[in-house]
Amino acid sequence: MSTRRDEIAAEQRHVDRVYERLAELRAEARDLRSAGYRRGQERHPGALFERDVMVFQASRMLRELETEHEGLVFGRLDNVSGQAQYVGRLGVRDPNFESLVVDWRAPAAAAFYRATPESPMDVVRRRTIRSFGQRVTDLTDDLLMPDAAPEGMPVVGEGSLMADLSRARGPAMRDIVATIQREQDEAVRAPAGGITEITGGPGTGKTAVALHRAAYLLYADRRRFSGGVLVIGPSPVFMDYISRVLPSLGEDTVELRALGGVLDGVTASRVDPPELAELKGSGRMRRLLKAALALDPPGAPTELRLVYRGQVLRLSGTRLTEVRQAVHRMRVVPNRARREAATALLDALWRSGSDLGLERDALLTELGDRSEFDDFLDAWWPELRPTDVLSWLGDPDRLASVAGRGYRPAQVAGLAASWRSADGEPEPAWSVADVPLLDELRVLAGERGQGRRGREFFYGHVIVDEAQDLSPMQWRMLGRRGQYASWTIVGDPAQSSWPLPDEAAKARESALGRVKQRRRFQLTTNYRNSAEIFELAASVVRDDVPPSELPKPVRSTGFPPSILSVTAADLPATCAKAADELLAAVEGTVGVITTMGRREEVAGWLGTRLAEGDASEQRLRVAGSLEAKGLEYDAVVLVEPAELIAESSTGKRALYVALTRATQRLTVLASDDSWHP
Numbered sequence: 001m002s003t004r005r006d007e008i009a010a011e012q013r014h015v016d017r018v019y020e021r022l023a024e025l026r027a028e029a030r031d032l033r034s035a036g037y038r039r040g041q042e043r044h045p046g047a048l049f050e051r052d053v054m055v056f057q058a059s060r061m062l063r064e065l066e067t068e069h070e071g072l073v074f075g076r077l078d079n080v081s082g083q084a085q086y087v088g089r090l091g092v093r094d095p096n097f098e099s100l101v102v103d104w105r106a107p108a109a110a111a112f113y114r115a116t117p118e119s120p121m122d123v124v125r126r127r128t129i130r131s132f133g134q135r136v137t138d139l140t141d142d143l144l145m146p147d148a149a150p151e152g153m154p155v156v157g158e159g160s161l162m163a164d165l166s167r168a169r170g171p172a173m174r175d176i177v178a179t180i181q182r183e184q185d186e187a188v189r190a191p192a193g194g195i196t197e198i199t200g201g202p203g204t205g206k207t208a209v210a211l212h213r214a215a216y217l218l219y220a221d222r223r224r225f226s227g228g229v230l231v232i233g234p235s236p237v238f239m240d241y242i243s244r245v246l247p248s249l250g251e252d253t254v255e256l257r258a259l260g261g262v263l264d265g266v267t268a269s270r271v272d273p274p275e276l277a278e279l280k281g282s283g284r285m286r287r288l289l290k291a292a293l294a295l296d297p298p299g300a301p302t303e304l305r306l307v308y309r310g311q312v313l314r315l316s317g318t319r320l321t322e323v324r325q326a327v328h329r330m331r332v333v334p335n336r337a338r339r340e341a342a343t344a345l346l347d348a349l350w351r352s353g354s355d356l357g358l359e360r361d362a363l364l365t366e367l368g369d370r371s372e373f374d375d376f377l378d379a380w381w382p383e384l385r386p387t388d389v390l391s392w393l394g395d396p397d398r399l400a401s402v403a404g405r406g407y408r409p410a411q412v413a414g415l416a417a418s419w420r421s422a423d424g425e426p427e428p429a430w431s432v433a434d435v436p437l438l439d440e441l442r443v444l445a446g447e448r449g450q451g452r453r454g455r456e457f458f459y460g461h462v463i464v465d466e467a468q469d470l471s472p473m474q475w476r477m478l479g480r481r482g483q484y485a486s487w488t489i490v491g492d493p494a495q496s497s498w499p500l501p502d503e504a505a506k507a508r509e510s511a512l513g514r515v516k517q518r519r520r521f522q523l524t525t526n527y528r529n530s531a532e533i534f535e536l537a538a539s540v541v542r543d544d545v546p547p548s549e550l551p552k553p554v555r556s557t558g559f560p561p562s563i564l565s566v567t568a569a570d571l572p573a574t575c576a577k578a579a580d581e582l583l584a585a586v587e588g589t590v591g592v593i594t595t596m597g598r599r600e601e602v603a604g605w606l607g608t609r610l611a612e613g614d615a616s617e618q619r620l621r622v623a624g625s626l627e628a629k630g631l632e633y634d635a636v637v638l639v640e641p642a643e644l645i646a647e648s649s650t651g652k653r654a655l656y657v658a659l660t661r662a663t664q665r666l667t668v669l670a671s672d673d674s675w676h677p
Contacts, residue, residue, distance in 0.1 A: 003154050004139075011129055012136045015073050018092055018100050019134050022072075025092070033059060064090065064250055072134075073101055074178040075112045076127040080148050087112045089177060089250060104177050105219040113185035120144040125153060128178050165527055165555060168588030169634050169663060171618065172244045176208045187521040188213045192221060192461070194517025195487045201494060201551035202537070202660035203528025207233075207242060207630055210463050210490045215249040217461055225460035229254045230481060232262065234466045235432075237623065238630045255459075259470075260432040262477055263439045264457075266387070268432040271596055271626055274649040276414050278499060280433035281471025283507055284406060289441055291402035293384060294328045296321060298392055301380050306349065306367060311356055313349045320380065323348050327381075333446030334384050341381040342368060386441035390434065391427050394420030436473035443480070459485045466629055467491035469498050472507030479511025487512060494545040495657050497626065499649040526551035528632055532560040533666050537659035539677045540652050561666040568671050572605040575639060578667045579606060579620060582635035586664055589619050591633035593658045594640065595647045596624035602639055625654055628661055635665035641675040 039051045075087035091103035102109045115123040124145045130138040140157030143149060164179045180188065187209050190196045196213070200206050214229050233239045236258045246254050260268025272280065279285070302317035315323070327341050328334070346364045367373050393399045396416040403412050421428050430438070462482040464470070468491035470478070489508075498504050526534055531553040538550050566574045575592065582590045594602045603610060603622045610620055623631065625644050638644075641655050648654030655675060659666070670676075 004156050007139060007154055007156055008136050011073075011076070011127075011139060014086065014100075015129075015131065015134065015136055018073055018086075018088070021092055021094055021100055022090075024095075071129070071131040071178065073131070074129050075104075075109075076125075076129065077112055077115075077123050078125040078127070078153070079122045080124055080145065081122075082150070089248075103219065105216045110185065110189065113180045113188075114182045115144055116182060117144050124148050124150075125155065127156075130178075161527075161554075165663075168586065169632055171241075171589060171621070173208065173242045173632075175212065175245045175248050176205060177212065177249060180209075180212065181205075181525070181527075183521070183523055183525070184209045184212075187523070188216050190519055190521065191517075192217050192224065193486050194515050194519070195489060195512060197489045197518070197520040198523065199490075199492060199520065200523030201492055201526060201549060202657070203526035203534075203553070203632075204523035204551050205527055206490045206492070206523060207465055208245070209523070210465060210488050211242060211245045212249070213488055214254050214461070214463060215246060215251045218251055218253075227458060227460035227484070229461045229463070230459040230485075231256045231463045232465065232478060233258055234469060234629045235627050236260070237627045238465075241631055258432075259474060260430075260435050262481070263435050263442070266430055266435055266438055268435050269429045270431045271624075272418060272431045272433050274497075274499075274647065276418060277431070277433045277471070278649060279407075279411055279415060280431075280437060281473050281498070282500070283472040283476075283503060285437060285473055286440055286444075286476075288402055288407075289389075289437060290444055292389055292393055292398075293334055293441070293444055294325060295392075295398065295402065296324065297382055297384070297388075298395075298398075299379075300382075301376060304345065304349070304376055304380075306370070306373065308349075308353075308358070308363060308367060311353055311358075313353050315345070315348055315352060319348060319352075320345075324381075333444065334381075335446035337446075338377070338381060342373075342377055345377070345380075346373075384441075384445040384447075386438040386445060386447065387427050387430075389441050389445070390419055390438060391421055394428065433471070433473075436471070436477040439477045439480070440473065457481050458483060461486050461488070463488040463490065465490045466495075467508075468493050468496040468501075469629070470504060470508070471498055472503050475504065475507040475511040479513075482511070483513070487515075492549070494541060494549045494653060495629075496653055497629075497648060497650050497657075524551050526553040528663050529553050529660055530555060530557040530559065530664065532557060533662055534660065536561045536666070537656055540659065540675070541656045542677070544652065545656075557664055559665055561668060563668045563670065563676070565673065566669050566671055571639070571669060571671065574669055575602065575605050575637060576607075576609070578637045578669065579609065582637065582665055582667060583609075583619060586634040588634035589621060590635045590637070591628065591631065591661055592620070592622045592637045592639065593628050593661060594622070594624065594638075595643045596626055597647065598639070598643070599624040599627075625658055628658055632661055632663055634663050636662035636667070638666065638668045640672070641668060641670055642672040645675055 036051050072090060073086055073088040077085045077087065085108070086101045087104055087109045088101040089104060090101065091106060092101040094100055111121040111123050112126060115121040115126060126142045126144060128140050129136055141155045143155045161179050161181065184205055187196065187198050198206050198209055214231065218225055218229065231254060233242065239256050239258045243256060246252070302320065304315040304320060306313050323344050327337055327344050330337065330340055332340055346367055349367065350358060350360050350363045394416050396413060399416045400412050418431065419428050459481055462478065462485045464478060464487070467489045529537065534553045564574065579590060579592060592602060592606065599622060606620065606622065610618065610622065625647065638658055644655045644658055645651045
């Protein structure tokens with residue numbers, strides 16, 4: 001303990017020096033910004049430009065320096081030459097340009113993550129420093145070259161990784177910047193171009209690695225990614241869970257979106273049942289949508305009558321439909337085909353009076369200038385909004401007319417019901433699977449797509465998490481955002497919730513384009529689950545998943561999962577009791593995982609337990625099976641595993657995901673034991 005205290009005190013002195021220097025740099029940046037504003041008041045050519053440059057640079061420096069970093073200095077390397085190098089979230093130099101802290105993304109910091117006893121990279125001792133605010137609270141050491149260690153070199157603690165794994169989980173994901181392991185670091189620092197694929201089982205840190213990779217790429221070549229970095233995840237719950245990681249690394253420009261929020265102006269508020277989501281996600285849906293655009297809009301005029309030079313010219317409803325189809329065959333997107341539609345109508349009017357000897361060009365010119373014709377055209381060929389077109393398919397007859405024989409009557413009925421507006425509502429409640437359909441309609445109809453920054457949404461780098469779950473239509477939607485991007489694709493086939501992987505793979509390759517430069521990293525170590533918990537989870541899918549796709553846990557807790565057989569009548573009380581017991585047993589979060597259809601019911605069983613404390617600090621959470629993707633809790637109550645299997649089209653894989661959310665304790669409540677191997 002005396003050694004630990006002395007070492008903490010020594011590191012505190014260096015940390016104090018870093019924060020003192022940081023305060024000096026902040027003051028210098030503020031002075032630079034003020035000088036920039038003063039420069040703008042000078043009366044000479046270029047003064048305003050110089051002001052803008054100075055203010056921009058100073059503001060950027062301040063934003064980096066004023067980021068609230070948890071543990072600004074978190075590492076130290078002692079090498080064979082006797083020199084010490086500190087590693088942190090931000091690079092800091094003293095007034096003489098000597099390094100006080102090396103940015104974790106810099107090449108000089110790579111040894112902190114990659115050095116091992118087998119390949120020490122000249123590192124004698126690696127130290128992880130843990131802080132609260134500006135105060136050093138603890139430290140742990142790894143001695144990598146014992147034979148090269150100076151006599152008396154202190155070595156403290158049990159090792160940084162195991163210490164970190166034992167920490168309680170909070171409501172948000174933490175960064176792993178202080179404990180990135182070698183195989184993870186190789187993926188983080190992989191070259192920026194092309195496609196980088198990161199695979200691995202539950203708990204291998206895929207998501208954290210992808211987020212740290214975003215921070216690394218921006219550090220290494222910020223200008224290259226000035227178009228923006230986009231991170232796509234499966235759900236709003238997941239995106240909220242990971243939302244603090246990049247800001248904690250000093251990066252607040254990365255755009256995070258859930259799949260249901262990719263299209264501006266549309267927010268998904270629900271999840272379809274698996275069989276309906278499968279229909280909507282299939283690539284054949286594109287043909288149905290294209291056919292829907294060619295239908296007469298509801299309420300469109302069914303007759304055109306105009307008087308020309310004393311003659312009544314008339315087009316019937318049947319003839320109007322023929323004209324509409326002829327315009328669509330011109331292969332001009334509808335919202336950019338108003339001129340073609342007007343010409344086709346006027347030409348049809350002229351042909352309807354062909355026996356009257358009317359001059360075509362004169363007729364087209366005169367009638368085309370009439371306001372009554374413009375009014376008719378507005379009603380007959382309106383601008384097609386994607387949300388309108390899809391909600392029109394809430395009419396079963398209309399949908400059946402474009403679905404054809406490719407869809408069974410029950411499927412048509414299910415789709416139509418999902419796109420029908422509730423009484424009094426202007427449009428349906430859109431599902432996650434509807435969003436790519438609306439985006440497809442946007443393209444097919446010819447509507448311009450704008451990102452949140454008022455430009456076409458093209459990004460420099462796109463990160464897709466839980467990629468194994470994406471449908472073909474979702475891949476098409478993402479492909480449009482990444483036409484000029486490099487990609488990081490993160491996923492695990494064993495956790496897939498999409499039942500048709502071959503179709504999705506083809507759509508993915510089409511979305512990614514013909515990119516030749518590709519690299520793949522497989523993470524093989526499970527840092528989340530105890531060995532006891534993962535053994536149960538792996539037993540569920542071992543017959544269906546190759547052994548190479550099952551990661552190896554690094555620790556054991558001595559607490560095997562508790563599997564309780566309960567009756568349906570006793571389930572609510574038993575669930576509440578199990579949650580209470582786990583809240584008392586662990587310091588961090590407890591998740592209650594159930595089917596999507598039962599989520600609200602299970603939340604009702606737990607009553608006021610869910611409302612205790614501030615929302616951001618609540619320790620007890622309820623999640624549906626799809627919402628639990630990518631999340632982790634200190635302890636989990638899993639309700640009715642057989643129902644999770646039945647709910648998902650991928651069966652046991654959905655249960656495998658739910659069973660691997662817990663880090664320390666797991667309680668399974670089951671009235672049906674058919675799920676257990």
